[in-house]
Amino acid sequence: MKIVHISENYIEGWGYQENLLPLYQKRAGHDVVVISDNAHLKYVQNRELAEQIAAKGKEYEYDGIRIYKIKTILNTSSTSFFCKGLYRILEKEHPDMIFHHNVNVSTLTVAARYKRHHPTVRLYADNHADWINESKNKLWHKVFYDTLIPWQVRRLGESVNYYIGVSPLRCQYLNEVFKVPEKQIRFLPIGCDTDMADQIRESRDALKAKFNVPVGSFLVVSGGKIDRSKGTLELIAACKELRKEGENVCLLLFGKIDQEVGEEAGKHEWITQLGWCDRATTLSILKMADAACWPWLHTTLIEDSVASGTPLVVKMSDNVSHFARENAGVFMERGDKQELKVSLRDVMKNSDAYRKNALSARQKYSYANLVCLLEDETFCEL
16 A cells, blocks of 8 residues: 655654654555655754754655655644645655645645545544643634634545544544544544564663662653643652652653752652653663653653553543553542552552553554554544
């Protein structure tokens, strides 16, 4: 099958859905193409990486996947309002499936135009927006989310086979905000990168020794952009109380840690702080953990934790409800200090059961399995 992905934020080597879904489709034997742009490289913090990508030109190959770069105009961090050259590439590649990452107003319109002239092609557009991560700019929200996108959805009609929510909450958002009819909405979650997780062959004890974490400790990890808004201070306080009560708990924080959290963490010798980590290091950290915890907000590191077979301690929401159905950890109501204490104790007592459930969930939501579901248009149960 010839599959074309359209993704404005494709940065090769990263571990997001727009990277991994094409990669696993390639491994499944499909002919895979990614169409992206270089205009969004200005939003990449690693300027050296951005310059290396820009220097590759307009067409090249990466991991067996052919990459095209088109010109986009009037860009924001998440969308483009005009594009040039996309239809020509679609005509050249003649895909059987087009997977459009995110719902926007230019490249999706061009893809739908191609679909109208080639009715047998399957066109999907996924959605990563919800009420939690949507823009806080009220004017932008009113113009773009509440007006322009619903207008586009009506105009494109059934030229888009299905709009795909990458979590149950984002399926709801498609219907309630973008006004996509329920019959056109399907659920295909952000998947688990099981192939790369399985490349980490060291045992948890060996990894703890490697990262200078006491081997006999109960290790809790949390990562990403870490600040007060993520509930990290509550997590530190909960671990602190558990230690006072005699539990051998250690905490490892990695990613971009703000000054307030960093200063508090620095007061305790049982807390390890690391900066941004590459993907292999991140998966090693998650694999060696006894629990992976994000008290308040969703992050794609949750999917990486499940890929590593690590029990979760996260706040319940419709972004993780499919993992909750698998009982892959503890799913909290509030994520405050007391609930974190109780939840971490629960994982301590039932570690083997939660880890078994996490391993089961990782197989169900592995990208290898999601590729098969997408091929068959069976999708996942909401």
